[in-house]
Amino acid sequence: MPKQQYQVLADELKNKIDSGEWPPGTKLPSRSQLCREYGVSDTVVGKAMMILRATGLTETLEGVGVFVAAPAEA
Numbered sequence: 001m002p003k004q005q006y007q008v009l010a011d012e013l014k015n016k017i018d019s020g021e022w023p024p025g026t027k028l029p030s031r032s033q034l035c036r037e038y039g040v041s042d043t044v045v046g047k048a049m050m051i052l053r054a055t056g057l058t059e060t061l062e063g064v065g066v067f068v069a070a071p072a073e074a
Contacts, residue, residue, distance in 0.1 A: 004047075005044045006048045027066070
């Protein structure tokens with residue numbers, strides 16, 4: 001079964017974080033920028049961001065933006 005668009009986008013963004021392209025503390029592009037860059041709707045971006053937040057890869061600062069979270073201490 002093919003992945004949903006939001007799952008594909010979440011995987012793409014996770015790869016950028018895991019590869020070090022977006023190191024901890026990096027501010028992610030805005031939702032509108034991600035919509036344009038990936039050609040998806042705001043809903044798709046929102047669901048992808050929820051996945052990243054739920055897995056601890058990002059943290060949101062209200063009114064400021066979404067940032068790559070520091071890795072959890074083992």
